[in-house]
Every structure is written in structure tokens, then in C-alpha cells.
Amino acid sequence: MSIFSKTIEIYKDYYICPDCLGRMFALLGTHTTNLERGNSLLLTSTLEYHQKYLSSDNESQKEALVNLKTLAENARFIPSRKVLENEGIVYSNQNDKPQCYLCEGIFSKIDQYVKKSLEPLSKIEFNSLLVGTSLDPHIINKEDNFKSKFSLLESESFKNHFNRVIGRKLTKKLNKATEFNNPEVTIIFSIGYNSCEIELVLKPLFIYGRYNKLIRGIPQTHWDCRNCKGRGCEECNYSGKQYLTSVEELINPIFMMHAKSTSSKFHGAGREDIDVRMLGDGRPFILELKDPQVRSLDLLKMEKKTNKKMKKKVKISGLRYSDKNEVISIKQSAENTRKIYRALCQISETISKVEFLERYEELLKKMENNYIKQKTPLRVSHRRANKVREKKVYKIEGSYIKSTLFEFKIEVQGGTYVKELIHGDEGRTTPSFAEIFKIPMKCRELDVIKILQ
Numbered sequence: 001m002s003i004f005s006k007t008i009e010i011y012k013d014y015y016i017c018p019d020c021l022g023r024m025f026a027l028l029g030t031h032t033t034n035l036e037r038g039n040s041l042l043l044t045s046t047l048e049y050h051q052k053y054l055s056s057d058n059e060s061q062k063e064a065l066v067n068l069k070t071l072a073e074n075a076r077f078i079p080s081r082k083v084l085e086n087e088g089i090v091y092s093n094q095n096d097k098p099q100c101y102l103c104e105g106i107f108s109k110i111d112q113y114v115k116k117s118l119e120p121l122s123k124i125e126f127n128s129l130l131v132g133t134s135l136d137p138h139i140i141n142k143e144d145n146f147k148s149k150f151s152l153l154e155s156e157s158f159k160n161h162f163n164r165v166i167g168r169k170l171t172k173k174l175n176k177a178t179e180f181n182n183p184e185v186t187i188i189f190s191i192g193y194n195s196c197e198i199e200l201v202l203k204p205l206f207i208y209g210r211y212n213k214l215i216r217g218i219p220q221t222h223w224d225c226r227n228c229k230g231r232g233c234e235e236c237n238y239s240g241k242q243y244l245t246s247v248e249e250l251i252n253p254i255f256m257m258h259a260k261s262t263s264s265k266f267h268g269a270g271r272e273d274i275d276v277r278m279l280g281d282g283r284p285f286i287l288e289l290k291d292p293q294v295r296s297l298d299l300l301k302m303e304k305k306t307n308k309k310m311k312k313k314v315k316i317s318g319l320r321y322s323d324k325n326e327v328i329s330i331k332q333s334a335e336n337t338r339k340i341y342r343a344l345c346q347i348s349e350t351i352s353k354v355e356f357l358e359r360y361e362e363l364l365k366k367m368e369n370n371y372i373k374q375k376t377p378l379r380v381s382h383r384r385a386n387k388v389r390e391k392k393v394y395k396i397e398g399s400y401i402k403s404t405l406f407e408f409k410i411e412v413q414g415g416t417y418v419k420e421l422i423h424g425d426e427g428r429t430t431p432s433f434a435e436i437f438k439i440p441m442k443c444r445e446l447d448v449i450k451i452l453q
């Protein structure tokens with residue numbers, strides 16, 4: 001069936017707007033709009049049937065007249081009406097504005113929708129956008145039945161048309177780019193025949209930096225109270241927290257406030273224990289700020305502000321913008337980066353400096369550039385799978401402070417349990433410092449002093 005006959009078939013039963021008519025043939029012809037396609041189709045149909053009407057063939061003439069009337073009466077197409085008027089043919093002249101069977105006038109209200117979305121968009125900062133549509137299933141069902149009834153195989157979906165038309169108007173009006181992969185804002189129109197709700201989905205803002213934890217006793221991230229799981233109880237003084245604060249809680253609020261973000265996440269490249277300081281150049285982290293209304297932050301100023309406020313507890317440095325992929329890569333690389341620790345170790349008996357040096361020699365011989373085996377430590381066995389991990393010890397430097405106290409600098413593979421490497425964890429880590437020294441030894445203080453990339 002020709003596109004002209006199909007057009008006539010449609011208008012015999014329904015009125016659809018020129019936008020929707022063009023949309024039904026959207027895969028034919030390119031570099032035009034559905035509105036233009038629809039109007040052209042009505043016009044060329046008129047030409048086609050006008051020519052047939054003027055022919056000498058009686059049958060063709062009759063058929064052409066019926067079709068011209070369909071275009072004039074049902075499609076309300078002015079050029080068809082004019083042709084009939086010029087030929088002196090009477091047709092029923094309905095001056096009503098019928099409602100499109102498919103979109104029920106939605107496509108004629110595009111400018112209203114655009115205007116409605118400008119208000120929430122004016123409150124946020126963004127450079128790229130994408131329009132998305134959530135359609136009332138009634139609209140979709142009606143279209144599906146319509147398309148199958150007339151075998152319209154070259155049509156475009158309501159959604160595609162709507163997204164593109166609104167997207168074009170918005171990008172032009174706001175002078176912003178459309179971005180399909182990762183737009184800074186996705187504007188979702190929930191469309192029904194008589195309703196339009198607008199929701200903005202904002203891309204999170206990612207900020208990379210390194211942190212130093214200058215005091216002991218705070219975890220890297222917020223921990224819910226073990227007793228009440230965050231609800232608040234007597235044990236946690238109704239704070240819902242196991243620890244009063246954390247590196248995350250010290251850093252994030254300042255950024256959330258400036259970015260006008262609703263929530264945040266702290267992604268660390270690994271973590272140190274609560275009682276371990278993070279010194280030296282610090283540990284990489286990425287802040288994820290969700291629903292940020294502001295995206296351009298003065299990072300240098302933020303760094304200074306945070307450090308001034310956090311004084312002796314936490315320090316941040318090297319801030320720059322980041323992305324989701326880097327969150328994954330810093331998490332993955334944490335296992336493979338080497339770390340240098342400073343450990344202050346204590347023994348229960350006393351040994352002389354000579355004895356220390358003898359055992360220290362043996363320690364270097366057995367451990368440096370060798371692998372140790374660690375079963376999951378007892379203290380974390382409740383949250384970690386029980387398995388044996390092989391970790392490499394690269395370098396050890398030790399010094400005798402007094403008969404019961406030594407200091408070691410230990411360079412190990414990421415993921416090594418250093419406290420267990422020292423005390424042996426009841427034989428679960430082997431060899432260990434205690435095992436080689438043949439004296440129970442414990443780690444009194446531990447600091448990370450360098451993370452090597």
C-alpha cells in the first residue's frame with residue numbers, strides 16, 4: 001500500500017495531528033521533522049488525488065474525490081479544502097479543532113512542558129542534559145494497537161519524538177549540550193494524557209583527594225552502633241553511632257554544604273584501623289556528592305577551609321575533580337599498592353640490645369622479600385571470609401629503644417594485617433615477629449607513613 005493510501009486509510013477512521021502523522025512514517029526520508037513530514041504527506045496526498053480527479057478515467061475520478069473529501073473533512077487539511085472549493089464541490093466544513101487520537105494534544109503543548117521544566121532547572125548548575133520520558137501505559141497501548149491496525153512499520157515511538165523535540169528546545173533555550181552517556185542532569189517527564197510531572201536526576205559530583213588522619217581512635221567512615229544498628233539506644237547515647245566521628249564525617253559535610261548535595265559517600269583507597277594514624281602523603285579518597293545543585297567548587301579554598309576547621313584531626317590535600325571510574329580503580333589498586341608502616345612494639349620480658357640485634361638479623365633474613373601466610377585474623381573473622389592470604393614483606397628497618405620497646409619500619413604489600421604480622425595471632429600468621437623473636441610481642445602504636453602507588 002502506498003503512503004498516500006495509508007494516509008487516507010488512517011483519516012477514514014481517526015484524526016491524528018501532523019506531528020503524529022509524520023511520526024508514523026519517521027523512518028522514511030531524513031533531515032526533516034515529523035511535523036514537516038506530516039504536513040508534506042497531507043500536501044502530496046492532496047496533489048496526488050487532485051491529479052487523479054482531473055484525469056479522464058471515471059473510476060479514478062470517483063475515488064480521488066472521496067479521498068480529497070477525507071483529507072478536507074477528517075484531516076481538516078486546508079489545501080484539500082481549497083481544491084474542493086475551487087472545483088465547486090461541497091464538503092462538510094467542520095471548524096472544530098479535533099483532538100489527535102494518538103497524543104491527545106500532547107505534542108501541541110511541548111512549549112508548556114519546556115517552560116515548566118525551566119523553573120526547577122534554574123536552581124541547579126549543569127552543562128549537559130538529557131531528556132527522558134516515562135509514559136502512561138495507556139498511551140503506549142493505544143499506539144501499539146494503532147500501528148498494528150494500519151501496519152505502520154516505519155514509525156517512531158512517542159518517547160523518541162518527545163525526547164528529541166523537548167531536548168532540542170531545551171538545549172537551544174539554555175545553550176547547553178545534550179549528552180547521551182553521562183549527562184549532568186537528566187530531566188524526566190512523566191507524561192499522561194492530562195498530566196506532566198518533572199523530575200531532575202543529577203549526576204553525582206566526584207572529588208579526589210588524599211587524607212591524613214592525625215589522631216587515633218576514629219574510623220575512616222561512619223559506623224552504625226553495634227547494639228542498635230543506627231536507630232539510637234542508651235549504649236550509643238542515642239547517636240546511633242559506634243564512634244563519635246570519622247574521617248568521612250569530618251570532611252563530607254563541608255563539601256555537601258557547598259555543593260548543596262543531599263547525601264554523600266566516602267570512597268577510600270583501602271582503610272587503616274581505627275587506632276592507626278595515616279601520616280605522610282596521605283591516603284587517596286574520592287568523595288561522591290549526590291544530587292549536587294552546585295558543581296563548580298573552588299577546591300583550593302575548600303581544602304584550606306576543611307584543614308582549618310579540622311585542625312589536628314584530619315588534613316586533606318591534592319583535591320581535584322574525579323569520576324565514577326576512578327572510584328573503582330582506587331578500590332582495586334588498594335590491594336596492590338605497597339605500604340610503609342611505623343610500628344612501636346612491646347615485649348613482656350626484657351632483652352639486651354645485643355640480643356635484639358641477633359634476633360633482628362634473623363627477622364630480616366626470614367622476612368625481607370619473602371611471603372608470609374595470614375589466616376583471616378580472629379578480630380575480623382566475623383566479617384571476613386576465612387582464608388589464607390599470602391602477602392609479601394619487602395623491607396624492615398628496626399631500632400632498639402629500650403629493653404622492652406622497639407620501633408620498626410615495615411614495607412608490605414597492601415592488605416597485610418600488620419598487627420598480626422607482629423604478634424602472630426596465635427599462630428594464624430606465620431612467620432611473625434613474635435615467632436622469630438621467640439617472645440610474645442604486641443604492637444602498641446601503628447601508623448601508615450607512606451602509600452606507594
Ligand SMILES: [Zn+2]
Binds near residue numbers: 020102103
Ligand atoms: Zn498527535
Ligand SMILES: [Zn+2]
Binds near residue numbers: 230233238240241
Ligand atoms: Zn545504639
